[in-house]
Amino acid sequence: MNQxxxxxxxxxxxxxxxxxxxxxxxxxxxxSDDSDYDESDNMDEDDEDDYCGYYDNDTDDLDIDxxxxxxxxxxxxxxxxxxxxxERLLNEEVEALCSKLKIDxxxxxxxxxVHGWNKESxxxxxxxxxxxxxxxxxxxxxxxxxDTCFSNYRTCPVCYLTVQKDQMHSISCGHQFCKECxxxxxxxxxxxxxxxxxxxxxxxxxxxxxxxxxCSALSKPDxxxxxxxxxxxxxxxxxxxxxxxxxxNCSVIVRAxxxxxxxxxxxxCKTIFxxxxxxxxxxxxxxxxxxxxxxxxxxxxxxxxxxxxxTKDCPKCHVCIEKNGGCNHVQCTKCKHDFCxxxxxxWKAHGSEYYECxxxxxxxxxxxxxxxxxxxxxxxxxxxxxxxxxxxSKSLELEEQTLLKITSRIQxxxxxxxxxxxxxxxxxxxxxxxxxxxxxxxxxxxxAYFMEKGARKQLFExxxxxxxxxxxxxxxxxxxxxxxxRGDLENQMDVAExxxxxxxxxxxxx
Amino acid sequence: MANIAAARIQREFKEVVKSEEVERCKxxxxxxxxxxxxxxxxxxxxxxxxxxxxxxxxxIKIPETYPFNPPKVKFTTRIWHPNISSVTGxxxxxxxxxxxxxxxxxxxxxxxxxxxxxAAEPDxxxxxxxxxxxxxxxxxxxxxxxxxxxxxxxxxxxxxxLENKITQVMxxxxxxxxxxxxxxxxxxDIERATENLLS
Numbered sequence: 001m002n003q004x005x006x007x008x009x010x011x012x013x014x015x016x017x018x019x020x021x022x023x024x025x026x027x028x029x030x031x032s033d034d035s036d037y038d039e040s041d042n043m044d045e046d047d048e049d050d051y052c053g054y055y056d057n058d059t060d061d062l063d064i065d066x067x068x069x070x071x072x073x074x075x076x077x078x079x080x081x082x083x084x085x086x087e088r089l090l091n092e093e094v095e096a097l098c099s100k101l102k103i104d105x106x107x108x109x110x111x112x113x114v115h116g117w118n119k120e121s122x123x124x125x126x127x128x129x130x131x132x133x134x135x136x137x138x139x140x141x142x143x144x145x146x147d148t149c150f151s152n153y154r155t156c157p158v159c160y161l162t163v164q165k166d167q168m169h170s171i172s173c174g175h176q177f178c179k180e181c182x183x184x185x186x187x188x189x190x191x192x193x194x195x196x197x198x199x200x201x202x203x204x205x206x207x208x209x210x211x212x213x214x215c216s217a218l219s220k221p222d223x224x225x226x227x228x229x230x231x232x233x234x235x236x237x238x239x240x241x242x243x244x245x246x247x248x249n250c251s252v253i254v255r256a257x258x259x260x261x262x263x264x265x266x267x268x269c270k271t272i273f274x275x276x277x278x279x280x281x282x283x284x285x286x287x288x289x290x291x292x293x294x295x296x297x298x299x300x301x302x303x304x305x306x307x308x309x310x311t312k313d314c315p316k317c318h319v320c321i322e323k324n325g326g327c328n329h330v331q332c333t334k335c336k337h338d339f340c341x342x343x344x345x346x347w348k349a350h351g352s353e354y355y356e357c358x359x360x361x362x363x364x365x366x367x368x369x370x371x372x373x374x375x376x377x378x379x380x381x382x383x384x385x386x387x388x389x390x391x392x393s394k395s396l397e398l399e400e401q402t403l404l405k406i407t408s409r410i411q412x413x414x415x416x417x418x419x420x421x422x423x424x425x426x427x428x429x430x431x432x433x434x435x436x437x438x439x440x441x442x443x444x445x446x447x448a449y450f451m452e453k454g455a456r457k458q459l460f461e462x463x464x465x466x467x468x469x470x471x472x473x474x475x476x477x478x479x480x481x482x483x484x485x486r487g488d489l490e491n492q493m494d495v496a497e498x499x500x501x502x503x504x505x506x507x508x509x510x
Numbered sequence: 511m512a513n514i515a516a517a518r519i520q521r522e523f524k525e526v527v528k529s530e531e532v533e534r535c536k537x538x539x540x541x542x543x544x545x546x547x548x549x550x551x552x553x554x555x556x557x558x559x560x561x562x563x564x565x566x567x568x569x570i571k572i573p574e575t576y577p578f579n580p581p582k583v584k585f586t587t588r589i590w591h592p593n594i595s596s597v598t599g600x601x602x603x604x605x606x607x608x609x610x611x612x613x614x615x616x617x618x619x620x621x622x623x624x625x626x627x628x629a630a631e632p633d634x635x636x637x638x639x640x641x642x643x644x645x646x647x648x649x650x651x652x653x654x655x656x657x658x659x660x661x662x663x664x665x666x667x668x669x670x671x672l673e674n675k676i677t678q679v680m681x682x683x684x685x686x687x688x689x690x691x692x693x694x695x696x697x698x699d700i701e702r703a704t705e706n707l708l709s
Contacts, residue, residue, distance in 0.1 A: 157612075158518070158577055158578075158612045158613060159517065160521040160522075175613070177612075181612070184514060188575045188579065189578070201611055202611055202613045203613050204611070
């Protein structure tokens with residue numbers, strides 16, 4: 001039980017190639033999915049040792065029953081690709097379409113990009129009517145512009161200069177422009193970040209300019225490089241199965257078969273994000289709701305910040321208390337009064353089965369009140385949820401410090417021969433689990449804020465309260481790990497994680 | 511790149527000046543400096559619209575990347591129109607944004623703006639208040655637009671009842687321009703307009 005799972009690098013066999021997986025998070029899948037994986041001999045210890053994300057699934061050595069893949073509401077299958085792997089993958093899709101439709105790669109790339117890399121749909125439409133497919137894809141014009149001038153000279157409609165006929169160039173629509181104008185046009189478009197969407201320069205003509213035309217018109221090689229980098233980005237962004245890791249300066253690309261709002265952790269920069277929308281992972285709240293919530297928080301931050309200050313007075317002796325740990329069960333150092341940081345109520349009342357503090361009580365007569373009162377009530381409601389959201393976010397930061405303290409204490413113990421590192425490993429696991437539970441708990445508040453009143457909200461708030469209570473219990477015990485019995489702590493971990501799983505299972509609608 | 515922009519404007523300039531449309535549709539462009547990057551456009555309000563008889567001036571700024579990027583155009587004459595801000599004169603028109611094409615010219619821009627005055631697109635508004643009035647109370651919208659054309663663009667049709675209301679609100683100590691905006695924005699309801707001015 002004390003044995004931590006060995007860190008390892010896994011390789012997955014794709015039908016087309018072998019791609020190195022640097023993902024170390026989804027250890028579970030390895031157990032249940034043996035056929036797909038073969039373990040690599042290359043151990044990359046560094047990858048794991050300094051890892052301290054909010055979501056640590058590496059809890060193999062805990063007493064907690066490990067959920068099976070079908071049971072775990074957060075289970076998500078994904079692969080992490082390097083740039084070259086992703087490039088190869090895209091190229092293979094392009095080649096496959098080329099050989100199937102007997103077209104050149106430049107055209108195949110355009111078709112794929114326009115149709116969201118849905119090869120099947122392209123082939124289907126190609127069989128029905130190839131001409132219409134090209135017109136609908138903005139690749140061929142419905143009617144081609146015909147040059148009826150017999151002179152050897154033309155006036156370029158962009159620079160108004162008269163040049164020889166052979167200096168004018170056109171794409172499939174037939175609109176002619178001089179080479180210099182095409183060149184300048186492409187340079188400016190690339191500077192503005194437009195590549196795969198570059199259209200003909202003629203008024204009301206939206207025919208897309210193919211890659212090979214652009215590259216041959218560009219006179220400066222560095223623009224050709226910028227074009228290929230930027231268009232690669234476009235292709236990744238346009239591909240429903242691929243996402244760039246949003247981590248700063250991270251070039252990892254995530255691939256998942258399903259475009260769902262599920263948790264992805266980058267193996268390189270450890271950023272944890274939602275596959276669908278690319279921002280911080282936010283279950284049980286959905287992508288639209290979390291966006292609404294974050295916008296609201298940004299808009300109202302002044303008021304909310306003012307109100308949710310960092311200090312509070314002890315409700316009994318009124319000494320000013322600054323919160324220095326993540327736990328909401330606070331004990332006044334002066335008068336030893338135990339109280340809840342959120343509601344300032346006696347903690348004894350919170351110990352019981354029903355933790356009331358997370359549920360907002362709406363004024364039942366609100367419909368009859370004046371507009372001002374309603375506005376005040378709306379603000380009160382928002383602040384209630386915002387305070388709890390913000391409080392958990394601060395607690396998470398503070399618990400980061402608790403983790404550092406635990407690590408250094410373990411170090412001391414091991415140095416003084418009080419057990420081995422492995423003996424104290426459970427403390428780190430507890431801290432990891434606490435972070436994970438608190439993180440989920442934080443993201444239950446935006447969900448609750450936007451929920452319609454009713455039985456479902458009541459159930460949600462009940463479960464949220466339960467989780468809230470267990471998380472605070474766990475936090476209290478982790479902060480006092482030395483004086484807490486190990487069995488007691490592990491039991492508390494089990495209870496908290498079960499509550500978290502229950503809530504997610506009931507409310508994660510994906 | 512700057513030389514393409516300046517050279518193009520010089521040639522276009524001749525085109526607009528020469529064009530017979532200048533006479534027919536009453537569009538005009540004049541230079542503000544010899545750098546060819548700031549111009550003043552003028553369009554006549556199209557006939558059979560509330561803008562008829564008015565002359566509207568536009569500020570045209572030519573970016574260095576012109577004609578690959580659109581010119582920056584806004585009304586300097588105040589105007590009551592769903593796609594033009596009644597406050598800043600900013601214009602919501604697709605060809606001045608993503609539908610711009612390098613083969614377009616100042617002439618096409620001015621003609622498109624004239625067409626916009628004749629056919630507003632209230633579903634893609636720049637000024638939400640005006641757009642709402644345009645959709646909900648056409649009649650009030652037409653009177654308001656005609657009044658604004660008369661006051662700011664030299665249009666021939668006076669709206670005496672609207673002028674009276676402005677005088678009434680001014681009698682309460684408000685500035686004329688503010689009174690006009692408040693009344694126009696509140697469908698010429700004096701009570702709501704003054705309430706708005708006081709809040």
